[in-house]
Amino acid sequence: MQRVGVHKILCSGPGDLSVALKLIDAGEIDPADIVAVMGKTEGNGCVNDFTREYATRAWCHALAPRLDLTADEVEHRIAFVMSGGTEGVLSPHFTVFTRKVTEDAHDGAPRLAIGIAFTRAFLPEELGTTVQVTETAQAVKEAMADAAIASTDDVHFVQVKCPLLTSTKIADALSRGQTPVAHETYESMGASRAASALGVAVATGEIAESAVSNDAINADWSLFSGVASASAGIEIDYNVVIVMGMSRASDSPYVIDHGVMDDAIDADSLRACLMRLDIDPGMGRAALAERIVNVFGKAEASPDGQVRGVRHTMLNDSDINSTRHARAAVGAVVASVVGQSAVYVSGGAEHQGPAGGGPFAVVARV
Numbered sequence: 273m274q275r276v277g278v279h280k281i282l283c284s285g286p287g288d289l290s291v292a293l294k295l296i297d298a299g300e301i302d303p304a305d306i307v308a309v310m311g312k313t314e315g316n317g318c319v320n321d322f323t324r325e326y327a328t329r330a331w332c333h334a335l336a337p338r339l340d341l342t343a344d345e346v347e348h349r350i351a352f353v354m355s356g357g358t359e360g361v362l363s364p365h366f367t368v369f370t371r372k373v374t375e376d377a378h379d380g381a382p383r384l385a386i387g388i389a390f391t392r393a394f395l396p397e398e399l400g401t402t403v404q405v406t407e408t409a410q411a412v413k414e415a416m417a418d419a420a421i422a423s424t425d426d427v428h429f430v431q432v433k434c435p436l437l438t439s440t441k442i443a444d445a446l447s448r449g450q451t452p453v454a455h456e457t458y459e460s461m462g463a464s465r466a467a468s469a470l471g472v473a474v475a476t477g478e479i480a481e482s483a484v485s486n487d488a489i490n491a492d493w494s495l496f497s498g499v500a501s502a503s504a505g506i507e508i509d510y511n512v513v514i515v516m517g518m519s520r521a522s523d524s525p526y527v528i529d530h531g532v533m534d535d536a537i538d539a540d541s542l543r544a545c546l547m548r549l550d551i552d553p554g555m556g557r558a559a560l561a562e563r564i565v566n567v568f569g570k571a572e573a574s575p576d577g578q579v580r581g582v583r584h585t586m587l588n589d590s591d592i593n594s595t596r597h598a599r600a601a602v603g604a605v606v607a608s609v610v611g612q613s614a615v616y617v618s619g620g621a622e623h624q625g626p627a628g629g630g631p632f633a634v635v636a637r638v
Contacts, residue, residue: 274420276384276524277305277370278565278635282363282614286313286327286354289334292366296338303338305370308351308388308514310431310568312616314364317357317595319436319457324354325507327366351388351512353433355503355618360600361607363614367566369514378523382426384635385519387419391511396441399434400453400463401486404511408432408471409481411513416475420521424476428530429568429633432468432502433512436461453489458593465502466490466622468511472500473623493575493627498532500624501570501631516633526565530633532625535579536571536601542609542632549636557611564610565635571595571602572621574628595619602630610634 279301281292295301309331315321331352332343339346358364369386389411391404398404412430421427437452437460445452454460466489473479478497488495516528531545543553551563573586573594586597596619603617621630 273374273376273378273521273523274371274385275374276386276522276526278526279368280566280614281366281368283365286323286364287330289330292368293334301368301370302372303335305372306335306350306368307371307386308353308369309366310514310616311354311366312358312362312364313354313356314358315356317355317599317619318593319461319506321356324356324505327354328352328507348390351514353431353503353512353514354505355616357596357599357619359596360603361613362599362603362617365614367616374523376523380520382518382520383522383524384526384528385419385421385517385522385524387415387417387421387515389414389418389513393509394435396437396445397450397452399437399460400467400489402484404464404467405471405474405484405489408468408511408513409475411511412472412475412515415513415515419515419517420519421515421517422519426519427476427499427515427517428528429516429631430472430500431514431568432472432500433508434464434468434502434504435509436464436504436506438506461504462620462622463490464504465620468502469497469500469623470495473497490622493623496623496625498625498631499530501568501618502624503618504620525638526635527638528633528635530631532631533569533602533629534626535574535628536598537579537605538629539605539609542606545632545634549634551636553609560611563636564612565637566616567606567610567632567634568616569602569606569618569632570621570624570630571598571617571619572628572630573598576627579628606632
């Protein structure tokens with residue numbers, strides 16, 4: 273059996289691990305049990321958001337002496353996913369997942385399980401292509417096995433951290449006679465997220481692998497996953513995959529369920545998910561805080577320029593990127609339902625839920 277622990281830790285900045293280290297020093301978190309860390313950092317969430325790498329390196333250097341490893345070894349042992357951008361009411365925080373083997377008696381009910389995997393490093397010209405789709409799909413299957421999740425029906429959230437193209441990587445591809453999927457670095461973020469999300473969809477059986485072509489990536493919005501969340505960053509060259517779901521091989525005191533927001537203001541889908549977890553959305557903030565650990569979700573500005581038939585201006589703002597608008601909007605909607613602003617909302621939902629919407633998952637105490 274595996275017992276998964278979940279700790280949400282607030283921070284004063286991307287390098288602030290003071291609370292986390294107090295929990296470690298107090299014995300509440302065993303560094304050897306940490307399997308994944310997902311963070312929301314307060315950068316711009318764009319290509320030049322170095323808060324993601326800053327936070328990851330802070331964790332790696334803090335854990336290295338406690339695990340008797342180098343910082344680089346820590347980064348390849350634990351799945352770190354840092355999502356930049358805490359616009360609006362979103363509050364910077366980390367969610368630490370631990371996992372340990374236990375032989376304690378269990379009632380047999382499915383509980384929260386987590387597994388991780390890593391792809392190989394990608395060549396610049398492979399990002400945003402079916403190569404990334406295939407490699408991601410394989411990593412998702414490996415992470416499911418790591419989590420002892422028997423069926424794709426029991427997968428409720430797949431978080432992927434994927435690379436993007438820098439100007440150096442673009443120049444490298446061109447120098448070798450290769451054609452990258454994009455010649456603009458920001459555009460490459462969406463392409464990488466798109467291919468990663470479709471890889472999740474292939475692994476979970478939501479779409480057939482034969483349905484995915486290079487022309488369909490970031491173009492055919494009828495192809496999507498209802499459990500995928502992909503976040504691109506400058507700090508890695510490979511995909512990091514975290515699979516969360518339910519398993520009878522877990523005796524965790526936590527459960528997880530998911531849903532899909534049809535658009536940026538679809539609070540009803542979130543409320544319905546809470547009800548499935550036997551959480552009354554109207555029970556009051558204190559009671560909600562007792563049950564809900566965190567909400568993980570995707571946000572995007574609807575590509576058709578409308579929300580429920582009414583025009584939005586997020587795609588036309590030359591000062592603030594649309595992903596930042598979307599995080600702020602969806603973050604506020606989620607926070608208003610669950611009564612807490614330290615929620616994980618990531619921008620850019622290409623092939624992650626229907627166009628303009630996005631998947632989400634709720635981790636709650638039993």
